[in-house]
Amino acid sequence: MTTTTSDTKHALPPVDHLRFHRTHAHLAPTFGNDKFALRAEAFARFFGTPTFLGAQTLIVVVWICLNLLGVAHFDLYPFILLNLAFSLQAAYAAPLILLAQTRQAARDKAQSEADALHRESLAVANSERQAQAAQNTAQLLELLEQNTRLTEMTKALTERIESLTSEMHQHLVRKDPPNA
Incomplete structure (x- = not known):
């Protein structure tokens, strides 16, 4: 998986979803x-299948017949035979079945x-x-407070500039024009 930004390329390593199970891989085959x-193991698994039960029943019926x-x-x-x-x-x-059950229990425990x-x-x-989200939230709140203070300061400065402009305008307008 590769992610690209405007400045650099970052290659992320592939995620190994079985990393916690690898230490128990030796228990996989019964x-x-x-x-x-x-x-x-194949023979032990075959004992409980319908195919085995059907074949055994057929053999017994043929034997008796x-x-x-x-x-x-x-x-x-x-x-007797x-x-x-x-x-x-x-x-x-x-x-074989008991051994398979014992090893399956070991695999289940490892899993x-x-x-x-x-x-x-x-x-x-x-x-x-x-924790990172809480830290980001605190930083955002701090930035919001700073923005609010700056907005209030900008508003106060704008009002002061308007007041000074108005005073200057009044001061300049009241002056008598120069005599020529």
């Missing part, structure tokens, strides 16, 4: 920054601290602007 961490209708008999009625699959899924899903710093910065800037 599980870290490496490839495994990014995939683990295949075993009950006699197409395949790899897991008979008590569905299906139960084992759900237990295995829960064993991995629960820690809250950054927002508090930003609000404090705004409050300080607002106080400075109010």
Whole structure:
């Protein structure tokens, strides 16, 4: 952003709106920054989606239908293998979800601290602007009083000049014309 005046050019630095959040940037990825961490986070986020729930329901329905209708008999009625699959899924899903919640809480706390710093910065800037406005108001009142005094003095001087002009005019008019 550049502002130009008639005398000089001033280049204002760009405002970094995220300056209070940069100190907490390391908390952005839930599980870290490496490839495994990014995939683990994506997997943890996928658990709560309608796509995951629909796909899991479809797999369970197909699994049960295949075993009950006699197409395949790899897991008979008590569905022990299906139960084992759900237990295995829960064993991995629960820690990922808990880790995601813990890291999200840390990110929320860091975000809250950054927002508090930003609000404090705004409050300080607002106080400075109010102090500057009060100072400007006091200066304007002083200038207004000086202007009023000068106006009164000008009026008094104008009246005095008119009075002296009138006296001079009367003095000059009363004089007898010179005899020639």
